[in-house]
Amino acid sequence: MGMDFLTSAPIVLISFLSVLCIVVDALTPKSERITFYFAGFSMLAAMLMAAFTMPNTGTAFNGMITTGGVATFFDILFCMGGLLTLFAARPYILRENVEHDEFYTLILYAVAGMMVIAHAHNLLITFIGIEIMSVSFYVLAGYFRSNTKSVESALKYFLLGAFATGFLVFGMSFLYGSTGTLDYTVMANNIQSGMINFPMLLSVGTGLLIVGLSFKMAAFPFHQWVPDVYEGAPTVVTGFMSTAGKAASVSALMPIAYAIIGESGHQVAGLLAIIAAGTMLVGNISAVVQQNIKRMLAYSSVAHAGYILMGFVANNEKGMTGIVYYVTAYLFMQLGAFVLVSLIERNIDKQLELRDYAGLSKKHPVIAALMAFFMFSLAGIPPMAGFFGKYYLFIAAIESGYTWLTIVAVISSMISVYFYIGLVVQMYFKDAEGEGIDAHQPGLAGLTLTVATFFVIALGIMPSTVEQIARSFFK
């Protein structure tokens, strides 16, 4: 048991510190905002612990969680996302005059939930992790309580999220009934050796599980909630949900894909391929017609879930490596874009239309340049990080025989160039109506933008560094 605590240090530490965070909040004066520093410190500590325990692959607590390997890589990613959100959120909620300590606490809890998901080696743990993350997100989405859009977003997210959780749990119970276990390794062994009751139950269970996770990942045809929820939620929270939250759902599907879908062969891969193709096309085509930048980025996040799903269709070493790389790259570019939107936004939901961005390059050249930079990366233009992510995933899909899916992906990428570059054209080649818009001073958000920019460039120039680390997890 003592060893278990050491090998699973990141998750034990962040759970402990999350609980401690409430105590700290209660004992320190409100005006000091100690929770902000404490939450930041907690994520930093968990990130370091994850880096230290990365080589210790194995399981802990009676096979309930995995330690080391890709789980710790995701830990670092989630903590990074949480930290960047924290820095960007402070000036944002100060501007909107709604700073409360609970905001930082909830971000810490969401990160803890994501880490639980990444470490799960048991359907039960996956479920608990998803719930911790989702509950924190529901509240964060409705954080601007006096704003009707924010409340609408939270309520929609909560009701539909609860509905999706029902599918998830139902699927899990079917899998349990069929294989007699919740443990991923035992489950994979039982399926492989044919020790299952009612094969029909297994298929239905897997299907329901995919439905539940598709919802959390915002994949077609369970993506309709995304634009409304992402538009209404506080912009920085949207950035957090659409990056780290999506990465967490991906990390939930990863062991399931490896253990269950890998064994039941091409049927499920075919289903995932259809979902992936639909997600990419619907996401990108819907994004083209959006006038609100948050809705546009929401649809673009749907499309990116489609690209990530291509790696699951391939379901081999290359596919998984591609997923890890893509999720990493996507986190920095999408979060960066949302933080920039939060700088331009006024009074919670003003100045969010695309036409408000006309002539931005003249008044705020730095913000416009950064926005263009993130847009190019999201569109997948080399040498930015987004390009290599797509490259790895497309190669993986082609090599596993899904050429048609790759063709769909390339076509939808080309569609996406239209609206990503459309925003750049607005900023650089259109003149502002009247005065043009003012942006806020970035403050701490500048740190977030610097880090995000750095990683998008670094991942683009040296893609093999992360790719090799990711590949070593799936040997």
Added chain:
Amino acid sequence: MPSLQVLLFILLGIGAIATSVATITRRNPVASAMNLVAHFFMLFGLYLTLQAQFVAIVQILVYAGAIMVLVIFVIMLLNLGKEQSLDEKFSPYKVLGMIMASAFVVMMMSMILGKPSGYTQLSDKALANGTTESIGNVLFTQYLFPFEIISLLLLAALIGAVVLANRTAVK
């Protein structure tokens, strides 16, 4: 002369059916809720005769204790005291519900009547599974991690409730 266990089972079974029928036939919501509480107590007795002590206690603590308090609170807040607010109207959904319910009854009856299990006594292993001791044992060994981590979920929900319901937080 049947044994005491069978006698208790029959008595509690009749009680459970009677109180559940009363729950759905009472016009007054509060009377309905009270009958449901009585029904939960009957179930508590039934679980005990089946040697499932833990489930029996949870039945009382969670259902009769916590959930029924919530139900009564909702009745109080919605002010459902007057029965005319619950006037019944005919709707196709009711017919659908009836068909579903009868299908369920047919299924249950065919299961019970068609295939007697032949067991008159539970096995020792099955008896040991229902005790609080055995559940506590696995909860603090094999399921220690989920048991502890679920506290994070409850805390997150608590903080969320405070954030959303806090009066002073409104601008």
